[in-house]
Amino acid sequence: MARSGLPGRPGVPSVSDDWLDTVAGAAAAACQAPVDLLGEYLALLAGAAINGRRPDPWELDAVRELGRRAAAQGVSARRAVDLYLSAAWRLWRQLPVVSRSADPEKVRAAAEAVLRVLDDAIGVLVDGHQSERRDMIRSEEALRREFVDDLLRGDADVSGMVERAEPFGIDLGKSHHVALAARRDGRGAIDRAATVLERVVVDRFGDRDVLVATKDGRVVVVVPARPPAAAGSSAASADIGALIHGELSRLRGGQRWQVAAGRAFPGVYGVAKSYEECRESLAFAERLGLASDVVHARDLLVYRVLARDQAAIVDLVRDVLGPLDQVRGGAGVLLDTLQGYFDAGDVATEAARRLHVSVRTVTYRLARVAQLTGHSVARPDQRFALQAAVLGARLLEWPGKPLPVEP
Template identity: 80%
Template sequence: MTPSGHRAPTGGADRPSAADGWLDSVAGSAAAACQAPVDLLGTYLPMLADAAIHGRRPDAWELDAVRELGGHAAAQGVGARRAVELYLSAAWRLWRELPTVERSADPEKVRSAAEAVLRVLDDAVGALVDGHQSERREMIRHEEALRREFVDDLLRGDADVSRMVARAEPFGIDLGKSHQVALAAPRAAGGATDRAAVVLERVVVDRFGDRDVLVATKDGRVVVVVPSRSAVAGSPAPGADIGPVLHQELGRLRSGQRWRVAAGRPFPGAYGVARSYEEAREALTFADRLDLDADVVHARDLLVYRVLGRDRAALVDLVRDVLGPLSRSRGGAEVLLDTLQAYFAAGDVATEAARRLHVSVRTVTYRLARIAQLTAHSVAVPDQRFSLHAAVLGARLLEWPARPLPTDP
């Protein structure tokens, strides 16, 4: 028995040992040929030799040791294929050098030795691959956890800067450069964001390379971080935005899902990613609340809404004072509010507004007159028109009148 309580390998005086040096020579030549660490062989070669000479199958503890070696190979960055090649190379080299086979003239003895070696080879390779796969799964889970934590901290923007810079390096992100964030969100619930993330990562890497790009999922959306165009050599012209590129690729998915893409502006530094992400997130929120039909929205085009929404108390007062009287209309405020929105969107052209609302021009002009009567604000007077337009935008942001205005904003 061994000191650990396991059965010691059987054998007599003809049992190969490392003392005569031939096993070390086999191990060294196999490792050199496969460019793999020799210590990944462990006691594998003595197991093969013992099987060839005595026909012994390895004990469970011996296979467990090989399984651990498979895990060590994965941890050292040695691929499963190279690890298996090492074991196969060592096996045929051992067979070629095996003293018992070389000396034997009995074909039956050679056949039995070959069968025994092949059984051990099969057992050992199976244990090696199992250990390698198990370690890889654990490494992937660990890497995914680190990635999720990094993405959350990066987008939140409140982590320690020096630490974030160090954490970003393994992901290929240079936080000293300028970056832009785009968000892709399904227009309806149940969008396959994981599949979309895989597709977008492929197109982003193809367009920008594998440095300073990041694609992840967060809160049911796909987050895409890319370097700003000015930071990319040979980048496309300023008009070629990342938003349309991503939306075009999403349109090729076979799911038939409609997507909306929002792009923030590029900003430099560690906090630039978080700032661009916040802009893209706000742009998506504004697009949803304003019921915009556009599938691609840009934060730079929605800055006026950020200005309106920055002072929420003032915005509530504006909507209440200017548009509040519309609630006294017999049909409620919604119909008149929709008329104002269509009129402004049509460039103050009543005919176009009527077409969009599917009503007559006379109905539009009647409603505009009723609005002026209720609110004392007319679209024909420039300063009053501006107040009406700003109030309409504010109402959409506050989701009024579907939601009552807050009494304490």
């Protein structure tokens, strides 16, 4: 083990003896740690035992750097400390001042000096290790945030994303679901919720092809799609949505959550596509006033289709439902009746029960709609136009808001 700096200094013994190398090698082998992490540490102990010398600041700085090196090499702080302690007691047994001296006072003084250096060295070693670990964690967190952002955005560098995903245990060649959890009040920290969900998701799906992160004040969960033999894609997405909401509901604080579950898609862009479905689903749920704790992207596909061509849906709402504005009090009552009728499966008695009115009132209002719009729920072609227009009206928040003006 090469040494420099200490030999030849006034008051410092020569440490070129082979016995120091033997001690270092034995300690490293016993602790299964790299021998170079000892640096000049044994020379410092020998100098303390023989001459009572305390390390200079720069020598302790060198030990601190060895602690950082240990962390960078993946050596735990405990193993690094074990290495230094093992080296200390092995050196003590072979020190000439101990093995050859008959003076108890001299042995006591040597022991005190060695323990002081040992205390100093262990302190700066652990400090250096912890400092490097903090830097590594911050770097890993930054890389993880950047990877999550690029993954959810759908980075164009496909090969680069595949390579970057490997350290996180994600095979982007497979299909994945995304689920997105948001607080209903939109406030409060979500880090604890993400930590809890990560434990649950790993326990349920394993530690491969899963990812739990936070983004834009929401918790993002990525899990692998189940094989067809186990469950269909819709069942799997429903399962992950219910699982996440169930776990979040158990958290203290009484916070209410809404979870959107996306469908499964393969490939690099599959995660981004499923994530976008979740974002749109939460947006639709808010605009439509959906009370469901778990919303599924597959159930809102019709809204996505309608929303893609706003000009067309504005025309549909204006042309089909616009005449309802002629009634006293506006179109709201008749629009709610249509929505209730469609939600009840076109059963007037069920619609009346949900709307808390009589069946006669429901049938009268539907007849009034047919009279004003020229579209009857009794005719399949006209019923479809009415329901599509009602869906579009909910998306546009009409009649609460005026329809957008054509450019």
